[in-house]
Amino acid sequence: MKKLINDPADVVAESLRGFAAAHADLVRVNADPAYVVRADAPVKGKVGILSGGGSGHEPMHGGFVGRGMLDVACPGEVFTSPTPDQMLEATKAVDGGAGVLHIVKNYTGDILNFEMAADLAREEGIEIEAVITNDDVAVQDSLYTAGRRGVGVTVLAEKIVGAAAEEGQDLAAVAELCRRVNAEGRTMGMALTSCTVPAAGKPTFELGEQEMEIGIGIHGEPGRERLPLASAKEIVERLAGPVIDDLPFASGDRVLAFVNGMGGTPQIELYLVYNELAQLLEARGITIARNLVGSYITSLEMAGCSITLLRLDDELIRLWDAPVLTAGLRWGA
Amino acid sequence: MKKLINDPADVVAESLRGFAAAHADLVRVNADPAYVVRADAPVKGKVGILSGGGSGHEPMHGGFVGRGMLDVACPGEVFTSPTPDQMLEATKAVDGGAGVLHIVKNYTGDILNFEMAADLAREEGIEIEAVITNDDVAVQDSLYTAGRRGVGVTVLAEKIVGAAAEEGQDLAAVAELCRRVNAEGRTMGMALTSCTVPAAGKPTFELGEQEMEIGIGIHGEPGRERLPLASAKEIVERLAGPVIDDLPFASGDRVLAFVNGMGGTPQIELYLVYNELAQLLEARGITIARNLVGSYITSLEMAGCSITLLRLDDELIRLWDAPVLTAGLRWGA
Amino acid sequence: MSDGAAITVDEVVAWLRDFAAVMAREKDALTALDSAIGDGDHGINMDRGMRAVMEKVDAATPADVPALMKTVGMALISKVGGAAGPLYGTLFLQFGSAAGPDGLTPDGWAACLAAGVAGVRARGKAELEDKTMVDALQPAADAVSAALGEGASFADALARGADAAEEGARATIPLVARKGRASYLGERSAGHQDPGATSSAHLVRSAARMWAV
Amino acid sequence: MSDGAAITVDEVVAWLRDFAAVMAREKDALTALDSAIGDGDHGINMDRGMRAVMEKVDAATPADVPALMKTVGMALISKVGGAAGPLYGTLFLQFGSAAGPDGLTPDGWAACLAAGVAGVRARGKAELEDKTMVDALQPAADAVSAALGEGASFADALARGADAAEEGARATIPLVARKGRASYLGERSAGHQDPGATSSAHLVRSAARMWAV
C-alpha cells in the first residue's frame, strides 16, 4: 500500500487536523466526535445544512462546508458512515433555530445511522428533515436491491440547497428543493483501477491491465460489469447513455454536466472526457448550461470518472450561480 | 496503460477542446498553434503574463489563465516544452502595448524555445522580459547540472505576478517581482508511483511496492534517490528539511506553505501531509501566513507530493490575496 | 453455571471478550469477504467496535445485564458506523431491554437473543435469504429456543445455535443479495459468503464456547 | 553521385527520408533511453518532428539545399518542442545557411555539418562529454572532414563519420550528464546511453547509407 500516511488507523483524524489548519478562516473542526463546521455557525434563523458519510470522498463533504453550501459535515471512518452521536452533535452545532436538513446518500449504513440521529435530534427539540440522494443509474431501484446509491448529484444538491438556505428559505422549502434536485439528476461511474482502504492495506478489487469496471459506486465496490478497456469516447457513451435514458433527458433540456474524477485521474483526462460528453450531448440536442469538471466526490486514489447530468431551470441556475465560499468550491466570494 | 483517452497522439488537443468548452466564460483556446488566452485579451495598457510548458501538469498552466493571473498559456505536448512559433502567437495575442512577461521554468527545452520566441517577438516590436523559475532544491545548482528545475514556486509566482500586472504595474516591476518570488521560494518533491506518458504507453520508471523516489521533478524523471517507503511524517521531514535549510527559512519568518499533489494522490493524504508540515514549521518557529493544499502542478497521474515554502512580506501577502478568477484558482471574484 | 442458575454479568462479559478476540483475529478474513461484495471494511469496523466495547466495559463494568448490554449497544453505535454499527448496536440494545433487571436464565437468554434478532430485522428490514446477518442470527435464535424447548442443556442449545448460525452463514454463499451494499452487485454477489452473517456466526459460537460446560 | 559532383536536393531529401524512417522505427527505443535518464519523450518528439518535416518537404520540395534545410529546421523548431526541437532545428538551419545557393560538394557538405554542430553547441552550450548529442555530432563532423582531407571518397568519409558518431554515442554510457534533463540525476545518469546522441548517430548513419555508393 503506497500512501502518504502514518498509522492507517489515524488517517481520518490526522487529515482532519490538516484540513482544520489549512482552512481556519472557513471552518472549525471538532475532533471527537468528528465534524467540520463553518466558522460562524450556528447562523441564527438560517436552516442548517448537514451532510456526512464515510471519509475517502474528499473534498466531499468537509470541503463543501462554508458560506453558501454546507453548515457542517460529519466524516466517518474511510468508506464507513458516521455515527448517530456524531451527527447529533453536528446537528446541534448548526441549529440556528430554523431546523436542520440532513442530506443522506442512499447506503444502508448511512440511512440507519442518520435515522437514529434524526430521532435523537428530534428528542432534543430540533426540527429535522432528511433527504436521501439516490442518483446512481448503475443500480436497479427495485425490491431486490438497497435502492440506488447516492453519488454525484449529492455534490450538486449540497451547493444548490446551501444557496437556498443562505438566502433564507425555510426548512420545508429547502428539503423540497433538495428532493427536486435529486429527482432531476442522474449519475453513472466507472473505474480503471481499484482503491485501497488504508486499514485494509490492499486493493478492494483487482482489475487486469486491459479491464475496467462500469457502474461502480464510490466505495471501491465492484461495479455492475467488468469490460475490456475502451476509448474515452466509448466510455462516455456507456456512462452518458444510461444516464440520459433513465430520466430521460430530452432534446431541448438544459443541463448541468458534471464530469467527476474518482481521485487518481488527472485533469487532462477529465477535460478530455468532458470534450466527448459535450459532443454527445450536443448531438442529442441537450444544452449544457453549466458544467463542473474535477474531482469532487472521490474514492481515495481510484482512477476513473463519473458523469452526472442535472436538468436545470432558471431557479436552479440562479442558485447554482450564487456565491459559495468553501475549500472545495468557491465562486462569487 | 489505463487512461481515459482516445488516440494517445490526440490527448493534448482533445483535452484542450474540453477545457475550452468548460470554461468559455474565462478563456478562449486557439488550436494551432495551441494556446489558452483569457477571454478579454489583450487588455490595453496591461503587461501581458505568459507562461507555458509541457502538458501533463494540469491545472498548470491553462487552468491559471484569467483575471489576476496569466493572460495566456502555451501547452506543449505531454512533458515537452512548447515551441517558439506557438509562444510568438501567444505573445502577440496578449500584447496590450505594455510588453509581455514570459515565465519560464528552468528546463533546457523550455529555455531554448523561450529564448527563440523572445527573439522573434522582439523582432516584431514587442517588449519582452523573461524570468526563469528554478526552485527545486533536489537539484544542485552547479556547473555540473542544467541548474535547478522550476517547480512549485512557478504557480505562486504566476498568481502574485498576475495580481501585480492586473493592478497596473509595469513590465520592469512585474519582472522584478517575479524574480523576487522565485528567489524567496524553494521546493522539493517525491513520488510513490511513476506516471505514464500516453504516447510512450508505459511507466517512465518502475518503483517497487516498498520504494519511493525522493527529489523528483514534474516530468516523471527519476529523482535523486530511491528509498524505502516511509511514513508521512518522515517524508515531510525529508522534503521540508532541505527546503528550509536551503534558503534558509528562519524562525520568525512568515511563509506561504504549499502542499502540492502530483496528480494521483487524493486530498485526504495531502491534508495529512499538511498537518505534518504545519507541526514541523511550528516547531521551527516559522509561521504559516498563507497556505495552498491541492494538486496544482502535477505529473499526470503520478502519486506523490511536493512541498513549497515561499517567504512572505506584506506586499506578497497583499498580492496573493488579490482576486483571481481562473479555472484552477479562484477567490475574491 | 449449572442449568437453570442465573447467568452472571461476568459470564456475559467473558462472552463479549471472546467475541472481541475473535473479531481481532478474523478482522482480515471478514474484510476480505466484504471486499468481494461490499466495501472492504466489515472486519475493520467490527474490530474497532469491539475494542471500544471492551475498553468501556473494562473501565467500569455495569452492574447488571441490561445496563451492560446498553453500554455495549451504545458503544457499537457510536464506534462502528456503517450498516453493522446500528444493526449490531440494536441487537445488543434489544437483548439488554429484553433481559430485565432480575437476572437471566438460559430461557431468558434465548428470549433476549430472539428480541435482539427481531430488533435487527426491524431496523434493517431484511428478510431471510436477503444475504445478511439475519441469515445467521435468525436460525441461531430459533435453534437455541427449540433446543431448550426440547430439554437440551444451555451448553448444548448454544452449540446447536452456533451450528445453525454457521450453516446459515455458509448458506448465504449462493444467494443474490437483496439488502445492503452487496445488493448493488446483483447476480455478481452470488458465490461469496456474507461478511455480516459470518461475524454473527462468530458471535453465537463465542457464546457456545463461553457456556460450554 | 560521383565524387566532386554536386549533391542534389533529391539526395538530401532521400537522406532526410531515411532518417525519418529510422526515427519512426527507433521511436520506442529512443523513448526508452530517455525514460532512463530523462522524461521519456525523445523518440516521440523526433518521430513527430520528422513526420512533419517530410510532410512539408513532400508537399512542396524547396528548390535548393539552403531553402530545404530552412524548411526542415523551421518544421523541427515548430513541431518538436523540448530540448531536441531547437537543437536539431538549429543544426539544420545552420547546415542550410552554410550550404549557400551554389550547389554542394562533399567538402561543402562536411563544412555544413560542422557549421550545424557549431550551431548546436552555441545554442545548447554543451561541451564534449556533457553527455549530449554533441558527443555524437562533433566526432562525426570531425571524422568526415578528416577523411575527406585524407582523400577518402564521400561514401567512405560518411561511413567513418557514422562510425565515429555511433562510437561517440556509446561512449556517453559511462558519463555523468552535465546538460539537459539527465543532469538532474547526477551520478545516477551514468550507465545509460544518451538519447540525443543516439538519434544523432542515426542521422549520420542515414547519410552514410544514402551516399554509400
Ligand SMILES: Nc1ncnc2c1ncn2[C@@H]1O[C@H](COP(=O)(O)OP(=O)(O)O)[C@@H](O)[C@H]1O
Ligand atoms: N438491511 C440490512 N439488514 C441486516 N443486515 C444488513 C443489512 N444491510 C447490511 N447488512 C449486513 O451488514 C454487513 C456489512 O457491514 P459493514 O461492512 O460493516 O457495513 P457497510 O456495508 O456499511 O460497509 C453485511 O454483510 C450484512 O450482513
Ligand SMILES: Nc1ncnc2c1ncn2[C@@H]1O[C@H](COP(=O)(O)OP(=O)(O)O)[C@@H](O)[C@H]1O
Ligand atoms: N544543452 C544541451 N546541448 C546539447 N544537447 C542537449 C542539451 N540538453 C539536452 N540535449 C540533448 O537533448 C536530448 C533530449 O531531448 P528530448 O528528450 O527530445 O528533450 P527534453 O529533454 O526536453 O525532453 C538529450 O538526450 C541530449 O542529447
Ligand SMILES: [Mg+2]
Ligand atoms: Mg462501509
Ligand SMILES: [Mg+2]
Ligand atoms: Mg521532454
Ligand SMILES: [Mg+2]
Ligand atoms: Mg462494508
Ligand SMILES: [Mg+2]
Ligand atoms: Mg525528453
